[in-house]
Amino acid sequence: MTLRLSELHPGQTGHVLRLDTEGSLRQRLLDLGLVPGTAIEQIMHSPIGDPICYRVRGAMIALRQQDARNIQITI
Amino acid sequence: MGNCNSCSTGCSDTAPNRTALVQIGGVYDYVVALAGNPNTGKSTVFNYLTGLHQHTGNWPGKTVARAEGFFTQADTRYKLIDLPGTYSLMTRSVDEEIARDFILFGRPDCTVVVCDATVLERSLHLVLQIMEITNRVVVCANLIDEANRKMIALEARALEAELGVPVVPTSARRGHGMDHLLQHIHEVATGAALPQPRRARLDDEIESAIGLLVPQLLQMIPNLPCPRWVAMRLLAGDERMEQALRSGELAEFSKDPAQELVLV
Amino acid sequence: MNESSNVADKLLNDVRLLRQKLGSDLHDRLAGALYHRAAQVSAVGVHVTGRPAVDWDLGADKILTSRWLGFPIMIFALMAILWLTIQGANVPSGLLADFFFWLEGHLETGMKAIGSPWWLTGFLVNGVYRGLAWVISVMLPPMAIFFPIFTFLEDIGYLPRVSFNLDRLFRWCGANGKQSLTMGMGFGCNAAGVTSCRIIDSPRERLIAILTNNFMLCNGRWPTIILLATVFVAASFNPAWSGIVATATVVAVTLIGVAVTFAMSKFLSSTVLKGEPSHFFLELPPYRKPNLLRIFHRSLIDRTIYVLGRACVTAAPAGAVIWLLGNINAGDQSLMAYAISWLNPIGQFLGMDGVILLAYIVAIPANEIIVPTMIMAYMAGTRMTELDDMGELATLFHNNGWTFTTAICMMLFSLLHYPCATTTWTIYRETGSVKWTIWSNLMPLILAVVVCASVAQLSRWLN
Numbered sequence: 001m002t003l004r005l006s007e008l009h010p011g012q013t014g015h016v017l018r019l020d021t022e023g024s025l026r027q028r029l030l031d032l033g034l035v036p037g038t039a040i041e042q043i044m045h046s047p048i049g050d051p052i053c054y055r056v057r058g059a060m061i062a063l064r065q066q067d068a069r070n071i072q073i074t075i
Numbered sequence: 076m077g078n079c080n081s082c083s084t085g086c087s088d089t090a091p092n093r094t095a096l097v098q099i100g101g102v103y104d105y106v107v108a109l110a111g112n113p114n115t116g117k118s119t120v121f122n123y124l125t126g127l128h129q130h131t132g133n134w135p136g137k138t139v140a141r142a143e144g145f146f147t148q149a150d151t152r153y154k155l156i157d158l159p160g161t162y163s164l165m166t167r168s169v170d171e172e173i174a175r176d177f178i179l180f181g182r183p184d185c186t187v188v189v190c191d192a193t194v195l196e197r198s199l200h201l202v203l204q205i206m207e208i209t210n211r212v213v214v215c216a217n218l219i220d221e222a223n224r225k226m227i228a229l230e231a232r233a234l235e236a237e238l239g240v241p242v243v244p245t246s247a248r249r250g251h252g253m254d255h256l257l258q259h260i261h262e263v264a265t266g267a268a269l270p271q272p273r274r275a276r277l278d279d280e281i282e283s284a285i286g287l288l289v290p291q292l293l294q295m296i297p298n299l300p301c302p303r304w305v306a307m308r309l310l311a312g313d314e315r316m317e318q319a320l321r322s323g324e325l326a327e328f329s330k331d332p333a334q335e336l337v338l339v
Numbered sequence: 340m341n342e343s344s345n346v347a348d349k350l351l352n353d354v355r356l357l358r359q360k361l362g363s364d365l366h367d368r369l370a371g372a373l374y375h376r377a378a379q380v381s382a383v384g385v386h387v388t389g390r391p392a393v394d395w396d397l398g399a400d401k402i403l404t405s406r407w408l409g410f411p412i413m414i415f416a417l418m419a420i421l422w423l424t425i426q427g428a429n430v431p432s433g434l435l436a437d438f439f440f441w442l443e444g445h446l447e448t449g450m451k452a453i454g455s456p457w458w459l460t461g462f463l464v465n466g467v468y469r470g471l472a473w474v475i476s477v478m479l480p481p482m483a484i485f486f487p488i489f490t491f492l493e494d495i496g497y498l499p500r501v502s503f504n505l506d507r508l509f510r511w512c513g514a515n516g517k518q519s520l521t522m523g524m525g526f527g528c529n530a531a532g533v534t535s536c537r538i539i540d541s542p543r544e545r546l547i548a549i550l551t552n553n554f555m556l557c558n559g560r561w562p563t564i565i566l567l568a569t570v571f572v573a574a575s576f577n578p579a580w581s582g583i584v585a586t587a588t589v590v591a592v593t594l595i596g597v598a599v600t601f602a603m604s605k606f607l608s609s610t611v612l613k614g615e616p617s618h619f620f621l622e623l624p625p626y627r628k629p630n631l632l633r634i635f636h637r638s639l640i641d642r643t644i645y646v647l648g649r650a651c652v653t654a655a656p657a658g659a660v661i662w663l664l665g666n667i668n669a670g671d672q673s674l675m676a677y678a679i680s681w682l683n684p685i686g687q688f689l690g691m692d693g694v695i696l697l698a699y700i701v702a703i704p705a706n707e708i709i710v711p712t713m714i715m716a717y718m719a720g721t722r723m724t725e726l727d728d729m730g731e732l733a734t735l736f737h738n739n740g741w742t743f744t745t746a747i748c749m750m751l752f753s754l755l756h757y758p759c760a761t762t763t764w765t766i767y768r769e770t771g772s773v774k775w776t777i778w779s780n781l782m783p784l785i786l787a788v789v790v791c792a793s794v795a796q797l798s799r800w801l802n
Binding site: 113114119122131138139140163165166168193195196197199200202203204218221224225226227228229230231233234236237238242248275276277278280281284287288291292294295307309310311312317320321 | 344346347349350351353354357358360361365366368369370371372373374375376377378379380381383384385386387388389390391537540622624625627628630633636641768769
Binding site for chain 1: 366367370371374375397400401404405406407409410503504506507508510516618619620621622623624625
């Protein structure tokens with residue numbers, strides 16, 4: 001099933017399918033290891049709900065919801 | 076006019092040349108660069124190695140902090156330069172430009188890549204890129220105590236065999252493994268050991284494009300140490316690299332026999 | 340040369356053709372291939388031998404960034420740092436001051452003994468030396484407490500969590516969550532805070548962070564706020580409560596500064612620095628055991644000594660100017676008295692008086708000499724003086740017409756006014772722009788004038 005990264009629930013894991021984002025953010029995400037096929041787990045929200053923290057390749061990365069929305073994943 | 080004699084005196088005003096990058100200061104035999112991801116304890120490694128023999132400033136023309144220091148190992152004097160912490164060397168960000176330009180044009184005698192042993196895979200992304208630029212790489216798998224606490228075990232020998240460069244597990248804040256690291260830096264910088272990096276295989280189309288460019292580059296600049304990396308940067312549209320090719324800055328490499336040829 | 344440039348042109352032409360053939364996703368493919376290889380290598384050499392029984396990091400994160408506790412913990416941490424800094428700095432500050440003034444007496448005697456004329460002794464000892472002594476005794480102890488605590492929080496990994504918690508608010512004002520780290524740095528010293536804005540990648544957001552860093556009270560201003568909070572606010576409460584009331588007042592002023600930072604960031608990002616909020620990504624590194632030696636080295640050598648050194652460079656000439664103003668007479672009055680009577684109407688309009696304004700002008704190089712300059716002017720003394728007893732100070736202020744409003748206006752002015760000379764110079768160095776440097780001074784000044792004038796007007800109405 002295809003979802004947006006922002007739709008993952010805490011503790012749920014998906015795999016990166018596609019990045020619908022361009023420019024420097026796309027390069028950053030790739031360099032942080034979000035290449036297609038990578039497992040990504042939602043860890044927690046910030047107190048106000050945004051940004052959200054994910055575990056990627058063992059590291060904790062926080063992304064804003066608007067950016068996470070542009071990452072397609074499969075679960 | 077413009078003959079080549081004027082170039083060889085280092086008149087390039089387009090980019091800092093090696094002298095400007097290393098910044099003559101202090102007495103040293105070899106230059107060591109310290110690269111790595113942010114949050115890997117890179118500055119702890121830096122402080123451990125240099126102690127109080129360090130000073131800070133900015134990179135020439137940039138508002139990015141630069142720290143350099145000195146240490147001695149086996150009666151040999153080293154100058155250590157701390158590069159900005161980066162996740163990669165392939166984007167246009169100022170930090171990454173500084174780091175990749177220094178490793179290429181600054182021609183350090185050894186580049187230490189500080190990795191976070193708890194997330195080694197991510198750090199290897201940077202290691203693999205640096206291995207494209209230079210053979211003289213030592214991997215410092217730092218925070219090994221944290222990794223052990225998280226029940227992550229590293230097999231240094233196996234990693235070395237896979238990467239083709241020395242891998243030293245360390246815990247800089249406890250001082251563990253640092254003697255071993257110094258020994259490897261010494262061997263690589265003095266040329267006593269010559270690492271043979273095993274590079275990542277890229278997809279066929281990119282490999283064949285690189286394959287077309289490398290012979291041309293080597294014909295133009297016979298001793299170019301890292302034709303693969305130069306080809307990759309040119310394909311990525313790196314203007315700095317195009318400029319270096321045009322201005323003859325890259326050709327400087329063919330005049331310096333100190334850097335051995337990287338086999339591709 | 341021609342031949343080689345032809346070769347280069349041909350090569351670059353080939354590159355262009357190949358680049359077209361490869362398409363625009365080269366970076367994707369390189370990153371994909373490198374990560375594929377990285378995964379292969381780590382599959383061979385990295386082994387996960389089990390799962391720790393308790394994941395402390397995750398547990399700590401769930402608490403420190405939790406919906407209910409995230410913000411209270413941050414505010415509590417702020418209060419604790421301020422309280423420790425305020426309480427802890429008291430005694431060493433007093434000891435240092437005693438030492439310096441003891442030394443001053445001997446310097447004066449020494450100068451006289453070698454036959455130095457009164458004006459030279461006055462200028463060097465009562466001017467330059469005294470300015471330096473003030474700055475060091477007021478600034479050094481709080482910085483030596485504040486910076487290590489701050490570096491400690493940085494070292495164990497709490498600060499990125501603060502960024503994570505606050506990012507949503509910064510996004511609302513079109514700024515970057517990492518601005519919270521630069522603000523924290525600004526509590527120690529605005530110049531250090533401005534320099535730390537380098538961690539923000541987007542030039543627009545970095546500029547917002549630089550221009551608003553001034554609203555974070557710095558070490559040069561804490562003593563002023565603490566003094567006023569103690570003498571004017573806490574004094575009207577039961578003495579048993581005065582310590583807590585003083586801390587709460589200081590925290591309230593601090594939080595007003597935070598609110599102004601948000602408001603001005605929002606203002607800047609919707610007017611002169613309009614633009615899309617950049618993307619935010621932040622790594623939350625694992626919590627680490629702090630390394631005390633490293634914390635002391637970083638906070639004392641890199642931060643405290645560095646900031647103090649720069650403050651001294653600016654305080655010495657300021658001390659000299661103060662001495663000259665107090666000792667050069669034009670007609671029957673000193674220059675200082677002239678300046679005060681000239682500034683008085685403006686000062687009154689802003690809820691303060693001429694003396695306070697003069698102190699702020701003289702103290703542009705270093706905020707920490709504001710209170711001593713004021714005391715000196717009130718006492719019509721000819722050198723900067725310190726009154727040891729808080730009660731004496733309150734009497735002095737009351738005798739010079741101070742009210743509760745004067746104290747409030749001065750606290751607000753201190754919070755909002757322009758950055759000190761060191762910070763202004765740092766802003767120029769970091770932005771490389773005269774325009775933004777002027778902005779960084781004008782914007783807070785206008786804000787300070789508007790706010791103080793309004794408070795003064797309001798209090799006139801209420802009375």
